[in-house]
Amino acid sequence: MTKKIYYDVNKCLACKSCEFACAIGHSSSKDLLSFIKNKEKTKPAVKVHFASNKNYPIACRSCIDHPCVSACIAAALSFDSKDGRVIYDKDRCVGCWMCVMVCPYGAIRPDQTAKIPIRCDFCEGEDEPRCVKACPTGAIFVEAEEEAKSR
Amino acid sequence: MKKFVIIGNSAAGIAAVEAIREHDRESKITVLSDENYTSYCRCLISYYLSGQITEDKLIYRAPEFYKNKNIELLLAKKVVRIDFKKKIVYLEDKTKVEFDSILIASGASPKMPEIKGIGKRDVSGFRTVEEAKDIITRLPVIKTACVLGGGLIGLKAAYGFHKRKIDVKVIVKSGQVLSQMLDKTAADMIQKRIQDNGIEIVTGQDVVEIIGNGDLRAVKLESGKAIGCETVIVGKGVSPNISFLKDSGISIDAGIVVNEKQLTNIDDCYAAGDVAQGYDITTEKKEVNALWPIAVEQGRIAGLNMAGVDTAYIGSIGMNSIEFFDVPVISIGIIKPKDTSLKEIILKDEAKSSYRKVVLKDDIIVGAILLGNVENAGIYLKLMKERINISGIRDDLLDRMSYAKIMDLIKDKEKIYV
């Protein structure tokens, strides 16, 4: 069962706690104040966008057809069909932004400084994605894809 | 049990193999390649030349891949002829391979201009790992280089030389670089960026001769001026590798013509990747869109159909993405409309070296250029692929694009949001 992140738009207040948790959690400082002090440049993989009076957080969907994997000219992105996730190998990435070009959600962004794509890794190694944990209103949650479909 | 033959061991060929094996673990698959390397990332050879990556990073699918998938991989085998009636592929070494179903993913080769001296030893295309390796071994003796052609391959090669501290000049016949990918404005911004960083670009000049007795000495321009160099790379576009299909009865235009299943006019014969000419969503005509991601998509479609899974391709869109000296640029679809009914919306911010352009046909996006800030490029691609009417978000089209903006427009949406 593939678990994915879903969003309750009616609960999202655009507080951007998810953005903070994501960027800070993926930085080497791991906490906001040191992050600022150390002038780290890590960017959030989840972004909250605004449209039609609602706030839409968005991050990688690990799509079934995962066009980013097809587009990757360096084989840095691959798809793990076991848990339905797109895996990223930083060592192989050359920063060509093909993945940015094809992501239908705009959920992969170029990190111009680090020359790597900013993309959700589902917080590998954490028991729960940081954005989910950080959301103060429960607007971000993890659900099995099948359940979400029946919703 | 069927016998599948795949001609070509790159993006399309591999994608086809993977697609077949998702549904058919038994049948025999033979992959033929005229190169002597395991599958590699062709687009990375300029990064290899520049020294940004090591050779091991070029590997796209390692030898174990073929073993694990039970694939017969025949390297350094050049196909000379296919008999579609008898379903036999004839190889240069006089051996032959039988097939029930075949995919031609033989790719393309650099177009070499017919000028004097083009056959010299130090003149090469820039498409194979062999060519890249050859240049790398000669690097110690190369001080200056010339690149013919200002397309993506030419500029990437030039960038590679520049990184190796070799004085490189790019000779472009047309008035702009990246003429297939960018309009004049974007091209000029990129050209300036590249020139500001020390790569000389000469536009509006063709090379008429490559000079040198034995060793390469210089290239001679139309103007009569000669530019000294020890090596020349030709990056003037590619043509499909179809010589072995002469008189085979297969339908060829700019490439091998295919339908939405990547099927050619011949039964059980598919084509995909740089050699194929299939439907282009934006031009609404059949085009050769020689691009890695498209080759993967087409290869997959072909593989699925070969395995008996009936699948239609919605069509390709010409596109590309590249970054030069910290300026990224992405181009998708029709970027230099000739048809006057197409409208352009442009946002340019010179100070931020940012340029965005969208080309509209009625209210459907058919082309886009994003320079400087390439975020959300994939959303434009999605809008183009799905031919979504953008009249509702026209005001946000250039600088406030996001998935949220198109939420209400998407027909078949994944239920991401509650």
Added chain:
Amino acid sequence: MSEKHIDRSYDTASQKMIKRAIDENIKISWDRYDAMQPQCGFGELGICCRICNMGPCRIDPFGEGPQEGVCGATKDTIAARNLARMIASGAAAHSDHGRDVAHTLILAAKGEAHDYELKGTEKLMQVAKVYGIETEGKMVEKIGEELGEACLAEFGQQHGSLKFISLAPKKRQALWKKLGITPRGIDREIVEMMHRTHMGVDNDYKNIINHGIRTSLGDGWGGSMIATELSDILFGSPEPIRAKVNLGVLKEDEVNIVVHGHEPTLSDVVQEAAKDPQLIALAKKYGAKGINLAGMCCTANEILMRHGIPSAGDFLQQELAILTGSVELMMVDVQCIMPALSSVANCFHTKLITTSPKCKFPGVEHIEFREEKAMEIAKQIIRMGVENYKNRVKERVDIPGEIKDLIAGFTTENTFYNLGGTYRSSFRPLNEAIISGRLRGAAGVVGCCNPNVRHNWAHVSMVKELIKNDVLVVQTGCSAIACAKEGLLSPDSASKFAGKGLLEICEAVGIPPVLHVGSCVDNSRILLILSEIVKEGGLGEDISDLPGAGAAPEWMSEKAISIGFYFVASGVYTIFGTPHPVTGSENLTNYLTNDLENIVGGKFAFEADPIKAAHMMIEHIDKKRAALKLKPVMYTNGVSVGV
């Protein structure tokens, strides 16, 4: 909250009550703190602005989104305005407290509040002199009234300077004048601060902070100092007094009344009322052995230092006291009273009573305190507590045994006079001790408690490290209570914790190495102590020359910000545990932590590690010692380094 959260307090008494909260599923501050994680990053960095209705605006700290608000305010402007408003609020809280005391003084002097008398006549004369009030041949009451009115007038004063400014070292006064930051009137600076930080007024972060400094000086050398000095006049100046601290002061067999908040006006009368024979008889009728009054937070400090009333604990123990199941009644006045008290009280028989018209809780009984009928109201409230004793559920009473002795009640006037003994009552001995290197210097460790730091741990660790290094520590507020619970304020703590030089002083004079100088409003006493040291001579001409430093390692309130600013503006190097919410602005952070030193002589530092912070203070003290060309300290790590 799970078992592991018990460790969130360093204090074992608190740990027991946290455990109880977990067992009984009662939500307390640590639960709410955890539920709030992660806290808003924009808020933490100080880069959100809600000042006008074009907003709310916020600056993207990742550099991708907006870098200025709708009005164009940069992160520097936004962070500075937010901080300045915190100063204004903190200064307002302290000063309003001072205003209330002045008001009570006038009523008492005019005979309109019979339950108060002017007990500190010596202090009255001193302060009257500062205010230029003629005392010759005047009744004490008349002087008190005139002084009260003069103090009240300073709140609305529009120009000139506050009278207490004249007590600062001359050089300091001149510096403030030169910088144009001498406070003109207490309310005036607060109001101007609010005006300047209104949309589209002061947009220069340095200029905003400079007025913030002026506002804070109006607190430290104005509102707070009025509160302290007039309280001493009304209730008498504290004298060193032995008392007890921690939840263990609550009694299993007596009616426990807890008075919580800040002002002495109520608590001082309550401590008297609790002695009422009729009420005690009533308590006995209900089966209690008597009435046990305990304080909480700073109002505890007020009656602790004047009457030896025990303190049940600090800010983060207010809920824990109720969790003992033994508190019949908790009456509160103003400041630092958690809204959560009412729900925690609902889990027990505890009655919560609000008394100030400024501080009400929905659903909580309010008995308004009026100075004119102080004793009557105090008794009425205590009676409610006594009558509530019958509702106590004996099985639910669980009072932690922790209890510690402390000495409280040191003041500017008595502290170092003690050092000199009866025959040499002056600051000379203290100055000599520092000059000779027996003492390295002095430090003020003050401030609140905060669930974002392990409760009491930062206070205790920092203070232990300082006294170990022969730094005499003065404390106020919850920081003092935290260290008292560790036994650091007891007379015998010097032999356990102090460095050799400090130990020698403590033994010679018979004081603890850590001195309790009052409630948080009494930080003004520290300002006067510092001024007295300068005046005594031999340690420079200004407070910024002194080998001293300040810290608020577990701060939480806006008052702490105001206190921090008036210390820095008075020339003191001041360390805050967690940073001010300004770090989203590099410029402002730099201004506070670097540039200010060249302007006012003091500056801020932010350091969460209390040991590291203690050493930053020690380093600063050593720097000042070197600048004064003092002898090296006598002992390093308890060993004589010889002179």
